[in-house]
Amino acid sequence: MNGSNPIADVVARMQQRLDVLPDELAHRRFFLATYLRTTQAVGRAIERARFEDPEWVEAWDVTFAELYLHAHDGKLVPRPWRLAFDAPESLPPLAHVLLGINAHVNYDLPQALLAVISDDDFEDQHLMDRRRRDHERIDGVLAERVSAEDDELAASGARSLVDRVLSPLNRLASQRFLRESRQKVWHNTEELQRARLDGTYDKRLAELEVLSAAKVADLLRPGQVLLRLAVTGFGVTLPPP
Known part of the structure; x- marks a missing residue:
């Protein structure tokens, strides 16, 4: 493993899982390949100094990926x-792809952020402003990937006729969903974090799991996923305790 480049290491681990994916799990390839390319894009953005705190973004991105890999590996x-x-x-x-993104962003992303933001950090408003700006900058990286990922599906012949007809809508809607979900994630x-302080973290995380699962279940109902997202939104919101 390349200890000096954690993102390169996690990308290599994703590629290894992609390479050995058995036929009965072939449908997982679509999200896994998309996530691999997205993680590479975040790595390039870090190298190009697009973040205020690149070391923090790197740690966060790797922590986020680990949650997915743990789920993928069972x-x-x-x-x-x-x-x-x-x-x-x-x-x-x-x-x-959208089901995977939904599960990962709604359920895993708040946990990943909390893993790399301490309770003391939350008391430092200047630092938290920087964290939030870097969190929002990820939107730019992901938005740049929307068209490219749509092209990947088109090149593979994996898009249906309806998907091709809706392609411009897909690209615009996907970018809007990214912004909406990240606001809810924050x-x-x-x-x-408040639950971590008052000792109710496990209870609140269980609530988030239920909300996130309900959103995935809703997206599994028959019909166009993107059209349903346009009506119901992408993210989930924890209510007050």
């Missing part, structure tokens, strides 16, 4: 991931 498979992984193989590739991170 080490810890929370309900949002079980639903996404068990989705019918016959679903369009875009649907598998709210949920703050809720979990």
Whole structure:
């Protein structure tokens, strides 16, 4: 392993899982390949000094990826991931990608942020402003990937006729969903941090798991996933305790 480049290491681990993915899990390839390329894009953005605190973004991105790898490997498979992984193989590739993104962003991302932001950090408003700005800068990196990932699906022949017709809508909607979900993720991170302080973290995380699973279950209902997201939104919001 390349200890001097944690993102390169986690990308290599994703590639290894992609290379050995058995036929019965072939439908996982769509999200895994997309996530691999996205993680590479974040690594390039770090190298190009697009973040205020690149070391923190690197630690956060690797922690985030670890949660997915644990779920993929069956080490810890929370309900949002079980639903996404068990989705019918016959679903369009875009649907598998969106289900994975939904489970990962709504459930895993607040945990990843909290893992790299201490309680003392939350008391430092200047530092938290920097953290939030870097959190929002990820949107720019991901938005740049939307068109490229749409092209990847088109090149593979994996898009349906409906997906091709909706392609411009898909690209615009995906970028809006990214912004919306990240705002909710930040709210949920703050809720979990308050729970960490008052000893109710496990209870609140369980609530987030239920909300995230319900969102994935909703997206599994018949019909166009993106059109349903346009109505119901992408993210989930922890209510007050």
